[in-house]
Amino acid sequence: MNARAVSKLPLHVTIIGIMLIWTVPTLAMLVNSFRPAFLVSTTGWWEAFVPPFQFTLENYEKVLTTNHMAEAFVNSLTVTIPGTIIPIAIAAFAAYAFAWMKFPLRNTLFLTLVALLVVPLQMTLIPVLRLFTNFQLNGTFLAIWLAHTGYGLPFAIYLLRNFFGGLPRELFEAAAIDGAGVITTFFRLVLPLSVPALASLAIFQFLWVWNDLLVALVYLGGRTAVAPMTVTVSNLVNSLGQNWQLLTSAAFISTALPLLVFFALQRYFVRGMTAGAVKG
Amino acid sequence: MEQFGLLAVAVIGVPLALTGYIFLVEAIVGTLPRRRRPQVRPWFWIGPALAFVLVFLVYPTLQTIWLSFFDASSANFVGADNYTFIAQDDNVRTALRNNVLWVVFYTAAVLVFGLLIAVLADRVPYEGPAKSLIFVPMAISFVAASVVWKFIYAYQPPGVLQTGTLNAVVTTVGGEPRAWLTDLATNNFALIFVAVWSWTGFATVILSAGLKGVPVELLEAARVDGAKERTVFRQIVLPLLGPTIAVVATTLVIFALKAFDVVYVMTNGNFDTEVIANRMYKELFNSRNFGRAAAIATLLLAAIIPVLIVNLRRFRFQEAIR
Numbered sequence: 325m326n327a328r329a330v331s332k333l334p335l336h337v338t339i340i341g342i343m344l345i346w347t348v349p350t351l352a353m354l355v356n357s358f359r360p361a362f363l364v365s366t367t368g369w370w371e372a373f374v375p376p377f378q379f380t381l382e383n384y385e386k387v388l389t390t391n392h393m394a395e396a397f398v399n400s401l402t403v404t405i406p407g408t409i410i411p412i413a414i415a416a417f418a419a420y421a422f423a424w425m426k427f428p429l430r431n432t433l434f435l436t437l438v439a440l441l442v443v444p445l446q447m448t449l450i451p452v453l454r455l456f457t458n459f460q461l462n463g464t465f466l467a468i469w470l471a472h473t474g475y476g477l478p479f480a481i482y483l484l485r486n487f488f489g490g491l492p493r494e495l496f497e498a499a500a501i502d503g504a505g506v507i508t509t510f511f512r513l514v515l516p517l518s519v520p521a522l523a524s525l526a527i528f529q530f531l532w533v534w535n536d537l538l539v540a541l542v543y544l545g546g547r548t549a550v551a552p553m554t555v556t557v558s559n560l561v562n563s564l565g566q567n568w569q570l571l572t573s574a575a576f577i578s579t580a581l582p583l584l585v586f587f588a589l590q591r592y593f594v595r596g597m598t599a600g601a602v603k604g
Numbered sequence: 605m606e607q608f609g610l611l612a613v614a615v616i617g618v619p620l621a622l623t624g625y626i627f628l629v630e631a632i633v634g635t636l637p638r639r640r641r642p643q644v645r646p647w648f649w650i651g652p653a654l655a656f657v658l659v660f661l662v663y664p665t666l667q668t669i670w671l672s673f674f675d676a677s678s679a680n681f682v683g684a685d686n687y688t689f690i691a692q693d694d695n696v697r698t699a700l701r702n703n704v705l706w707v708v709f710y711t712a713a714v715l716v717f718g719l720l721i722a723v724l725a726d727r728v729p730y731e732g733p734a735k736s737l738i739f740v741p742m743a744i745s746f747v748a749a750s751v752v753w754k755f756i757y758a759y760q761p762p763g764v765l766q767t768g769t770l771n772a773v774v775t776t777v778g779g780e781p782r783a784w785l786t787d788l789a790t791n792n793f794a795l796i797f798v799a800v801w802s803w804t805g806f807a808t809v810i811l812s813a814g815l816k817g818v819p820v821e822l823l824e825a826a827r828v829d830g831a832k833e834r835t836v837f838r839q840i841v842l843p844l845l846g847p848t849i850a851v852v853a854t855t856l857v858i859f860a861l862k863a864f865d866v867v868y869v870m871t872n873g874n875f876d877t878e879v880i881a882n883r884m885y886k887e888l889f890n891s892r893n894f895g896r897a898a899a900i901a902t903l904l905l906a907a908i909i910p911v912l913i914v915n916l917r918r919f920r921f922q923e924a925i926r
Contacts, residue, residue, distance in 0.1 A: 353748075353751070367765070406611065433650070439915075442858055444905060446881060449897075466610075
């Protein structure tokens with residue numbers, strides 16, 4: 325080893341050390357979820373790597389059937405897909421108006437949206453809960469779709485407006501000369517050019533809704549017929565106690581889809597998450 | 605099965621209905637005199653969004669402030685009673701103290717780790733994979749992260765084999781096992797670290813992008829002049845990264861003030877780990893005291909308002925230089 329490589333040794337050790345701290349917990353969850361119960365209570369998860377290698381799918385079978393994780397997975401999808409598509413669809417029209425149409429109060433309204441980005445959700449819970457109670461919507465999917473649409477809009481409009489606003493003006497002038505109306509310009513020009521921004525936004529909103537606990541707890545409650553995975557897993561933490569093999573497999577089921585999205589669409593994923601982190 | 609029907613209606617129906625609405629609007633706007641059209645059209649385009657924002661954000665926020673001056677069932681006006689109650693309540697005081705801990709240690713730790721990883725990873729050939737691994741926890745919900753870390757923090761009495769990773773490490777190097785989540789000296793930090801672990805990837809990515817924006821010539825010039833790496837970092841890199849660090853920090857402060865999921869799942873605020881957001885949830889659902897819950901929420905909003913003002917200023921500045 326030459327001197328240069330030796331001098332770099334502390335650097336590598338530090339980085340690899342940090343990488344380990346950031347990887348080991350997830351790895352522990354994954355390994356533990358495949359171990360039989362009697363081993364989990366008496367040995368550490370790291371002992372899975374020495375013979376005899378004993379692994380099982382029993383934990384997954386159990387949480388999916390007796391602990392309602394299969395239902396919860398379907399509920400999470402039912403909450404998340406409309407909770408992603410509806411706000412983005414509504415935001416796209418509004419963002420286009422904010423970016424390329426002139427109207428009185430435009431700047432004031434947009435500034436209000438920027439302020440609303442950080443207003444804590446807690447400020448809205450009581451009145452919205454009462455509103456849903458009046459319309460008998462508490463504990464229904466419709467309620468949580470409406471709530472996530474309202475909560476997701478400020479950021480969605482903010483991000484799309486900034487992206488739409490960055491498109492070159494000449495493009496719009498050329499379209500106008502060619503006789504394209506507002507609708508044609510929006511659907512044929514703006515939307516296709518904004519696919520990267522829409523993808524980042526969709527991933528952010530999907531993850532925000534999929535991983536949300538508070539909104540689901542408040543408007544859906546813990547009924548197994550509607551409870552998404554975050555609510556179900558947090559209930560299991562109380563009811564299963566030290567049954568780590570079951571808890572870790574339930575936790576892994578709840579993260580499988582986001583992890584898949586992360587590894588498949590890493591670039592959009594990172595862009596969406598970093599752009600959207602300011603959201604309230 | 606009813607669920608899937610509903611799902612299909614929402615996913616296909618809503619975008620279709622919106623498109624139909626826009627075509628209808630254009631037909632109506634088309635009947636107006638040409639000069640009036642650009643004045644009327646935008647209001648229709650922002651209409652649906654405006655309605656949602658008014659109903660789900662603006663009206664509830666104002667209503668919550670109003671309700672904080674009423675009693676548990678919102679029937680009688682009680683003046684500032686809810687505020688005097690929360691100012692004296694021990695649970696709220698503990699929560700406030702803990703939120704200060706969250707704001708200080710969470711923000712500092714995420715920034716330090718984020719900066720450390722961004723700076724160090726810049727110098728190794730495996731930068732990409734390293735940053736990816738640090739970012740993975742961003743995909744994991746706080747609920748799942750809480751399960752993961754509860755398992756890491758698991759405790760058995762001394763003498764028994766430790767199956768919790770942290771206590772296994774501690775006992776291997778000769779220490780005594782600790783009940784990290786119930787021990788009053790460690791539990792708040794144990795909770796905060798779960799959130800640090802989740803969000804360091806966010807700070808790393810943003811700071812790393814900022815770092816790549818520092819002109820290489822500047823660094824080279826300083827090195828040629830004989831500046832040590834530490835001086836280069838402190839005198840050149842850090843000041844240039846300042847604005848980026850400020851943006852990340854405001855985000856982290858807001859997050860720390862609103863911390864909820866990790867505390868709710870891991871300790872539910874027991875053993876002196878209460879935070880404001882969890883307190884509000886308890887007042888709302890366990891005590892059904894809407895007045896106090898509204899007052900606590902308003903307190904949270906008040907704590908966030910300084911950050912909100914900073915954000916608005918920054919936004920105006922960015923718009924001015926666009």
